[in-house]
Amino acid sequence: MSSLKENLLELIRRTSVEMPDDVSRALIRALQEEEKHTTAEFALKTIRLNMEMAASKSQPICQDTGSILFYVRCPVGYDQPGFEAAAREAVVQATKVGYLRQNSVDSLTGKNSGTNLGPGTPTFHFHPDRGQRGVDARLVLKGGGCENVGAQYSLPDSRIGADRDLKGCRRAIMDAVLQAQGKGCSPGVLGVCIGGDRATGYAYSKEQFLRLLDDRNPNPDLAALEEDIVRTANQLGIGPMGFGGRTTLLGCKICAVNRLPASFFVSVSYMCWAFRRQGVVLSEDGAKIEKWIY
Amino acid sequence: MRATTMELKTPIPETTIRSLKVGDLVEITGLIHTGRDAVHKYLHDGGTLPVDLRGGVLYHCGPVMVKEGGQWVCKAAGPTTSAREEPYQAEVIEKLGLRGIIGKGGMGDKTSAGCKQFGCVYLHAVGGAAQVLAECVKKVRAVYLLEEFGSPEAVWELEVEKFPCVVTMDAHGNSLHKEVFARSKAALEKLL
Numbered sequence: 001m002s003s004l005k006e007n008l009l010e011l012i013r014r015t016s017v018e019m020p021d022d023v024s025r026a027l028i029r030a031l032q033e034e035e036k037h038t039t040a041e042f043a044l045k046t047i048r049l050n051m052e053m054a055a056s057k058s059q060p061i062c063q064d065t066g067s068i069l070f071y072v073r074c075p076v077g078y079d080q081p082g083f084e085a086a087a088r089e090a091v092v093q094a095t096k097v098g099y100l101r102q103n104s105v106d107s108l109t110g111k112n113s114g115t116n117l118g119p120g121t122p123t124f125h126f127h128p129d130r131g132q133r134g135v136d137a138r139l140v141l142k143g144g145g146c147e148n149v150g151a152q153y154s155l156p157d158s159r160i161g162a163d164r165d166l167k168g169c170r171r172a173i174m175d176a177v178l179q180a181q182g183k184g185c186s187p188g189v190l191g192v193c194i195g196g197d198r199a200t201g202y203a204y205s206k207e208q209f210l211r212l213l214d215d216r217n218p219n220p221d222l223a224a225l226e227e228d229i230v231r232t233a234n235q236l237g238i239g240p241m242g243f244g245g246r247t248t249l250l251g252c253k254i255c256a257v258n259r260l261p262a263s264f265f266v267s268v269s270y271m272c273w274a275f276r277r278q279g280v281v282l283s284e285d286g287a288k289i290e291k292w293i294y
Numbered sequence: 295m296r297a298t299t300m301e302l303k304t305p306i307p308e309t310t311i312r313s314l315k316v317g318d319l320v321e322i323t324g325l326i327h328t329g330r331d332a333v334h335k336y337l338h339d340g341g342t343l344p345v346d347l348r349g350g351v352l353y354h355c356g357p358v359m360v361k362e363g364g365q366w367v368c369k370a371a372g373p374t375t376s377a378r379e380e381p382y383q384a385e386v387i388e389k390l391g392l393r394g395i396i397g398k399g400g401m402g403d404k405t406s407a408g409c410k411q412f413g414c415v416y417l418h419a420v421g422g423a424a425q426v427l428a429e430c431v432k433k434v435r436a437v438y439l440l441e442e443f444g445s446p447e448a449v450w451e452l453e454v455e456k457f458p459c460v461v462t463m464d465a466h467g468n469s470l471h472k473e474v475f476a477r478s479k480a481a482l483e484k485l486l
Contacts, residue, residue, distance in 0.1 A: 039317060039319070039460050042319065042420075042458075042460070043420050046420040046423045046426050046458070047420065047422065047423060049423075049426050050420075050422065050423040050424070050425050050426045053425035053426060053429065054424070054425045057425060059358075059369050059370055059424075059425055059428070060358055060369065060370040060424055060425075061370075061422065061424060061425070062370065062372055062421075062422040062423075062424045063355070063356060063357050063358050063369075063370035063371055063372050063424040063428075064356065064372075064374065065358070097360070098358050098359075098360040098369040098370075100358075101356065101357075101358045101370070101445075101446060102444060102445050102446060103446070105444065110332065110443070110444075111444070112443075112444030112445065112446070112447070114444070114445075143422075144374075144375075145374060145375040145398070145399070145421065148375060148378075161486075170486075171486060174482060174485075174486065178475075178478060178479060178482055181399070181400075181471065181474065181475055181478070182398075182399060182400070182421075182471075182474075183375055183377060183398075183399035183400075185398070185421035185422045232482075232485050235481060235485060236478040236481045236482055236485075237474065237477055237478055237481060238474060238478050239474075241398065241418065241420060241421060242399065242400065242470075242471060242474055243418070243460065243462070243470065243474070244470070244473075244474050244477075272421070272422055273422055274422035
């Protein structure tokens with residue numbers, strides 16, 4: 001038996017050092033499809049080697065261990081503050097041993113807290129659910145380079161010729177891909193939210209990263225748009241790291257939520273190839289690991 | 295197609311730098327220094343470094359460093375996005391006498407002009423490849439400005455061996471990033 005804190009420390013370690021299976025398979029496929037003896041192939045071979053080394057050395061895949069985003073599904077009445085306290089302790093420990101970089105900086109003074117704790121860091125999203133048995137705790141570590149190439153569009157947008165329809169959404173999403181080039185560490189994955197307000201649009205776009213790359217959107221229009229975005233992006237020749245090449249995106253996941261009549265936001269979050277997401281189902285007391293999710 | 299790998303030893307002579315072309319694969323051996331957002335602004339605001347970087351290479355990187363038995367150990371060290379240093383980079387190249395900038399994502403026209411004028415190249419490391427690149431760091435020799443800027447933003451002096459990069463901006467005004475952007479923009483216009 002171990003404590004909730006110890007199990008969350010293991011969740012952080014695995015998230016930081018091991019790639020989820022679905023993403024590493026997509027990267028290997030991209031390597032196989034890339035033209036040989038090119039800088040794009042060099043980039044993907046380096047990525048493959050890096051994934052292997054990080055796992056075997058138990059050290060971070062990427063030095064930017066990113067924003068620490070917890071998504072927790074729990075039974076109604078669950079002790080959320082208790083979870084937060086254990087997670088904070090686990091984060092401090094993970095930072096001390098180098099699974100996480102010191103990544104929490106005071107925005108006014110520039111002072112690094114050194115522990116990854118501070119106002120706004122880490123972040124927790126709790127979803128209590130009546131049918132939930134045990135605690136489903138998922139973690140996404142999202143680096144700053146890919147966060148910086150995220151974009152939010154307010155339609156209509158005459159600059160890119162985007163109206164308030166699915167075609168307009170497509171134009172907005174493709175503009176985000178073009179502007180990002182290799183700067184978000186391509187080949188990446190897009191999480192997109194159509195609708196919402198400026199805050200919830202980005203929040204929902206990030207929740208798309210919890211989906212498996214090879215799942216299928218239950219909404220046929222969105223499923224078609226997701227496929228179309230990936231196919232179109234991979235005809236642009238941006239390629240791994242923006243070196244030029246065949247794979248620019250590994251996936252695109254889109255959701256739609258309602259909006260105000262006055263607003264039509266398309267929020268695009270970019271996840272780098274070093275797609276760090278893991279999850280664990282714990283017993284309600286946090287002491288037992290029932291299963292790993294990804 | 296890329297050319298064969300070229301070995302670069304720091305400090306690097308200007309003639310070697312001027313012979314490099316976009317697409318060349320290089321491996322760097324010797325001393326390099328990290329420097330990112332805080333350091334660039336600090337230098338721009340008139341700050342100075344307690345170490346001479348002439349002929350050297352500046353690495354846009356905020357590594358994961360852990361002290362083990364009194365010695366700093368580099369746990370992860372991939373490149374960070376360089377575009378944020380665009381306002382300062384050309385000036386920093388001149389001020390420090392740099393011959394190479396390692397980063398990711400490429401930089402803009404001002405840096406390109408600086409590379410041409412002062413004899414410097416932009417070297418693209420593979421973003422996210424923090425373990426492959428940390429493996430090339432053989433020793434952490436020193437650290438500067440650690441108290442002031444915190445670990446990710448400090449200037450780390452690293453002894454590296456065969457550190458792999460691609461030349462994506464050369465000292466003749468060529469930029470792979472500019473080429474790929476123009477090409478992908480034209481391709482997208484046809485697909486919309």
